[in-house]
Amino acid sequence: MAPGPGRGDAEAMSITGFDAPAVDVRGRSRDFATARGGPPRRALDDFGLTVAAGEVHGLLGPNGAGKTTLCKILSTVLLPTAGTARVHGLDVVADAKRVRPLLGIVFGGERGLYARMTAAQNLRFWAALYGHRRREGRRRAAELLERVGLGPRADEPVETFSRGMKQRLHLARGLVGDPRVLVLDEPTVGMDPVSAHEFRGLVEDLRAEGRAVLLTTHDMAEAEALCDRVSFIDGGRLLRCEDPRVLGELLSRHERVRASGVPEALAERIAALPGVERVRSTGPGAVLVETGRGGAALPVLRTLVEAGVSDVSTAPPTLEEVYLHLIGERGMAVRP
Amino acid sequence: MNAIAVLRQTMWSGWTDLRIVYTPTTWAFGWMVRVLCQVVFYSMLGTLLGDPERTRYLLVGAAVFIAVNETMMASASTTWERMSGTLSLLAAAPAGMVTVLAARSWFWVATGTLSSSIALLALAPVFGLGLGPGESAAAAALVFATALANYPVGLCCGSLSLRFHRLRNVFSNLTLLTMTAVGGVMVPVAFWPGWIQWFAAAFPAVHGLEAVRLAIGGGAADAVFARLGLAFATAAAWLALAAASLWWFQRDARRTGSIDFGD
Numbered sequence: 291m292a293p294g295p296g297r298g299d300a301e302a303m304s305i306t307g308f309d310a311p312a313v314d315v316r317g318r319s320r321d322f323a324t325a326r327g328g329p330p331r332r333a334l335d336d337f338g339l340t341v342a343a344g345e346v347h348g349l350l351g352p353n354g355a356g357k358t359t360l361c362k363i364l365s366t367v368l369l370p371t372a373g374t375a376r377v378h379g380l381d382v383v384a385d386a387k388r389v390r391p392l393l394g395i396v397f398g399g400e401r402g403l404y405a406r407m408t409a410a411q412n413l414r415f416w417a418a419l420y421g422h423r424r425r426e427g428r429r430r431a432a433e434l435l436e437r438v439g440l441g442p443r444a445d446e447p448v449e450t451f452s453r454g455m456k457q458r459l460h461l462a463r464g465l466v467g468d469p470r471v472l473v474l475d476e477p478t479v480g481m482d483p484v485s486a487h488e489f490r491g492l493v494e495d496l497r498a499e500g501r502a503v504l505l506t507t508h509d510m511a512e513a514e515a516l517c518d519r520v521s522f523i524d525g526g527r528l529l530r531c532e533d534p535r536v537l538g539e540l541l542s543r544h545e546r547v548r549a550s551g552v553p554e555a556l557a558e559r560i561a562a563l564p565g566v567e568r569v570r571s572t573g574p575g576a577v578l579v580e581t582g583r584g585g586a587a588l589p590v591l592r593t594l595v596e597a598g599v600s601d602v603s604t605a606p607p608t609l610e611e612v613y614l615h616l617i618g619e620r621g622m623a624v625r626p
Numbered sequence: 627m628n629a630i631a632v633l634r635q636t637m638w639s640g641w642t643d644l645r646i647v648y649t650p651t652t653w654a655f656g657w658m659v660r661v662l663c664q665v666v667f668y669s670m671l672g673t674l675l676g677d678p679e680r681t682r683y684l685l686v687g688a689a690v691f692i693a694v695n696e697t698m699m700a701s702a703s704t705t706w707e708r709m710s711g712t713l714s715l716l717a718a719a720p721a722g723m724v725t726v727l728a729a730r731s732w733f734w735v736a737t738g739t740l741s742s743s744i745a746l747l748a749l750a751p752v753f754g755l756g757l758g759p760g761e762s763a764a765a766a767a768l769v770f771a772t773a774l775a776n777y778p779v780g781l782c783c784g785s786l787s788l789r790f791h792r793l794r795n796v797f798s799n800l801t802l803l804t805m806t807a808v809g810g811v812m813v814p815v816a817f818w819p820g821w822i823q824w825f826a827a828a829f830p831a832v833h834g835l836e837a838v839r840l841a842i843g844g845g846a847a848d849a850v851f852a853r854l855g856l857a858f859a860t861a862a863a864w865l866a867l868a869a870a871s872l873w874w875f876q877r878d879a880r881r882t883g884s885i886d887f888g889d
């Protein structure tokens with residue numbers, strides 16, 4: 291085989307449209323029929339998004355927002371009801387056959403692996419399904435297991451693995467076809483913090499290799515730490531597409547302080563502090579202070595501690611609260 | 627395409643599945659004991675009737691249908707892909723799911739051949755059926771052919787089980803029952819009215835069983851091969867049907883969203 295770029299490569303470039311965005315979704319909708327012939331449920335509603343090569347794009351949304359639905363459509367296992375989605379310029383419906391080799395799919399949880407097979411056997415199986423011959427499949431399996439730190443456990447059955455190890459194997463599985471685009475659907479869900487941290491390191495390597503990564507999560511801190519851009523999705527609609535720094539800013543701006551043993555008068559003093567949006571009573575003497583400005587939590591804490599309140603903690607806002615601020619429904623009741 | 631690599635890897639995955647189904651001990655003392663009891667039970671019916679001819683007829687029918695019974699379990703193991711949560715990943719893989727689903731349950735052909743041949747050869751002398759070495763070898767080979775030919779029937783049931791998950795046990799049981807009733811296991815196919823005979827002829831196992839009966843009953847080689855040809859011809863049709871049905875399942879699942887991530 292002659293080395294260097296030949297005619298074949300040039301052809302491949304134009305066929306798969308490497309100049310097109312890695313992922314380009316426009317006006318995507320998907321309805322699901324509901325039981326007893328009710329009106330169809332809209333899981334995705336006129337959704338649009340682009341991901342460039344070498345970008346880690348976060349798709350952030352609460353449960354039921356439509357994240358998995360979008361991942362399934364991109365992975366060619368679900369047909370959309372309307373709109374187009376392209377992967378490197380190829381339509382996921384019309385060109386599904388040519389899209390599949392470009393994609394790697396990883397989802398969270400324990401499933402999607404053959405529990406009785408060893409890690410290496412699992413990867414060799416998928417290598418064959420992604421078009422690798424025997425020797426190449428063995429080589430890739432060994433290489434990927436090293437890469438995700440499972441080399442020493444390569445010949446042990448997957449059922450003996452911890453959750454974090456299974457998830458790393460899942461990522462190796464997603465990489466077995468050398469994909470240009472990775473679809474990661476809540477890959478760190480249920481992982482312990484150490485495993486999740488390691489997993490994030492692996493995702494950062496993928497970006498460095500110029501792959502495009504679409505990462506869904508409902509963990510704001512994860513999205514902030516890992517992503518180049520973040521799209522907010524709720525009820526199947528794109529709310530906003532933002533720099534993740536906006537997320538960090540939102541997280542600190544809307545920091546909450548929880549305290550108990552707070553007398554009424556003290557609660558009123560705190561409510562009057564600058565940057566405090568609301569003081570809610572969450573039980574006898576217990577309050578939840580919501581702030582609306584960066585650094586506003588500090589004087590709240592100081593006031594509480596100086597007044598002799600010792601049971602004090604801070605917490606980032608929940609995803610729902612950040613959403614309410616994003617949509618601009620400030621002041622609307624937040625579900626307890 | 628690297629269909630060979632896909633097949634090889636799929637057979638590996640099937641082999642690991644087999645190790646969940648049986649350990650050597652559970653196979654010998656669980657499954658094989660059950661098989662032998664079942665074949666003895668049927669053969670005893672003939673003994674009770676005081677009819678040696680009928681006894682041998684029942685023995686061969688019951689023993690060969692063990693292989694048929696076991697290959698129908700391909701229906702259940704086709705749906706195991708849903709249990710391991712790999713169905714969506716197969717659907718998204720360039721090689722697709724049809725080859726994997728069609729090949730993953732091959733091990734039933736092997737175990738079915740083994741248990742059926744053991745039952746036949748071990749119990750034949752007990753019930754007065756003398757088999758020479760040549761006849762024994764021919765019988766085992768034809769049992770294997772029968773298991774192989776029935777495998778696509780199990781696959782067809784499996785494709786329906788994937789699609790109609792709540793009825794997943796119904797298809798293979800109903801088909802096995804039908805084949806046992808009209809397929810010449812207890813009474814010759816010729817006993818039935820003409821249209822049922824035509825219906826029975828659609829099942830590869832019916833021809834396979836007939837080939838075994840001919841081979842150990844001193845039938846001419848051409849007659850045996852003719853039956854074998856019918857078994858494989860009908861098997862090919864079932865295989866085409868199974869592939870179409872699996873493909874249809876994959877296409878439809880894409881439309882309705884019935885394949886979940888991790889499901």
Ligand SMILES: Nc1ncnc2c1ncn2[C@@H]1O[C@H](COP(=O)(O)OP(=O)(O)O)[C@@H](O)[C@H]1O
Pocket residue numbers: 322323331332333351352353354355356357358359360882883884
């Ligand atoms: N196969 C399906 N049939 C009916 N409704 C579905 C199906 N899949 C998803 N949905 C609905 O679509 C919406 C979005 O679901 P999903 O994409 O799984 O959300 P997420 O992954 O963000 O939690 C939910 O309301 C869910 O109930």
Ligand SMILES: [Mg+2]
Pocket residue numbers: 354357358359475476
């Ligand atoms: Mg989801």
